[in-house]
Structure formats: C-alpha cells, structure tokens
Amino acid sequence: MFSEEVLLEALNSTPMADGVPRDLWRDDPALSRWAVQRGGDGGPGEREWLRKTRDALQRVVRGESGPEILTAFLAGARKVPRLSGDGLDWILEVEADRRPAVELILAWDRVRNELPGRLRPCANSDCRLFLVDHSRANTARWCSMRTCGNRLKARRHHERQRHQAAGRTEPGRPH
Numbered sequence: 001m002f003s004e005e006v007l008l009e010a011l012n013s014t015p016m017a018d019g020v021p022r023d024l025w026r027d028d029p030a031l032s033r034w035a036v037q038r039g040g041d042g043g044p045g046e047r048e049w050l051r052k053t054r055d056a057l058q059r060v061v062r063g064e065s066g067p068e069i070l071t072a073f074l075a076g077a078r079k080v081p082r083l084s085g086d087g088l089d090w091i092l093e094v095e096a097d098r099r100p101a102v103e104l105i106l107a108w109d110r111v112r113n114e115l116p117g118r119l120r121p122c123a124n125s126d127c128r129l130f131l132v133d134h135s136r137a138n139t140a141r142w143c144s145m146r147t148c149g150n151r152l153k154a155r156r157h158h159e160r161q162r163h164q165a166a167g168r169t170e171p172g173r174p175h
C-alpha cells in the first residue's frame with residue numbers, strides 16, 4: 001500500500017528547474033531505484049507502467065481529464081481478502097510489472113476519499129508540483145509557502161508598487 005507521500009513523490013517528479021520543465025523519471029536508473037525502494041523490481045516494464053500512470057494521474061488531478069483515462073491501467077487488477085490474525089488483509093492481484101502503477105492509483109483514490117478536494121496542483125501557474133492540503137480551513141494553495149507562496153507575494157508586491165508609480169505619473173488614471 002502506497003502512502004500519500006509516495007503518491008506525491010510520483011506526482012511531483014516533473015518539477016520546474018530554472019524555468020524549464022524536468023522529468024526526474026526520464027532517467028531509467030533513478031526511476032528503477034525509486035521503484036525498488038517501494039517494493040518493485042525496477043525493470044523496464046515497471047518503469048513504463050509507472051511513467052504512463054503518473055502522466056495520467058497528473059492530468060486527472062489537474063482536471064485536464066476525467067478518471068476514465070485510468071481504466072487501462074486497472075484492467076484485470078483485483079483485491080482479494082485473506083485471513084490474517086483476527087481479520088482480513090486485502091491482497092492486490094495484478095501482474096508484477098504493473099503492481100507499483102496500480103498501487104499509485106489506489107493511493108490516489110484513498111487520498112481522494114479520505115481528504116476530498118485536498119489533492120490539487122500548486123496555485124503558482126509557473127509551478128508543476130502538487131500538494132495535499134492538511135490545513136483545517138482548506139486554504140493551502142502553494143506546494144510550499146517558502147518557495148511558491150513567497151514568490152507570488154513578492155511578485156504582487158512588485159506589481160502593486162509599479163501600479164502606484166504609474167498612478168503618480170498619470171494622475172486621474174482609474175485604479
């Protein structure tokens with residue numbers, strides 16, 4: 001079972017770096033390491049499923065597509081109950097290559113159910129990261145206050161100053 005942190009790692013594997021979009025998962029060894037650390041084998045089939053599933057989940061979370069684009073990744077996967085101690089464990093049955101990709105989709109669905117509306121893209125349009133808002137008021141908008149939040153505040157401040165300066169040279173200009 002993948003945690004919310006693992007889901008965010010996957011969704012946030014395409015950050016902006018110096019204004020250029022990067023894909024941290026384009027690098028085969030890096031993605032294999034990531035998959036092996038999470039119980040996979042890091043093989044090429046697994047990488048292929050992971051990349052495609054991540055791209056689809058990003059589109060769904062950004063609202064660019066409905067969840068039906070996830071159908072192909074889930075085909076034939078099932079959860080089977082097994083007695084374990086006093087209760088049941090639900091075992092995911094799917095071919096090995098596809099397991100981490102399906103676990104990502106299951107993690108996305110769990111976050112969607114447990115924290116409805118809280119998984120969202122960062123409000124900074126220059127940023128490609130995602131966040132899960134745990135604030136009580138559901139008002140978090142930035143992936144990070146330190147980076148995106150402050151950057152936007154600084155930009156607004158700058159624009160306000162420019163606007164005020166323009167206002168001084170053009171008296172009577174409506175605000």
Ligand SMILES: [Zn+2]
Pocket residue numbers: 122123124127128129142143144148
């Ligand atoms: Zn951001």
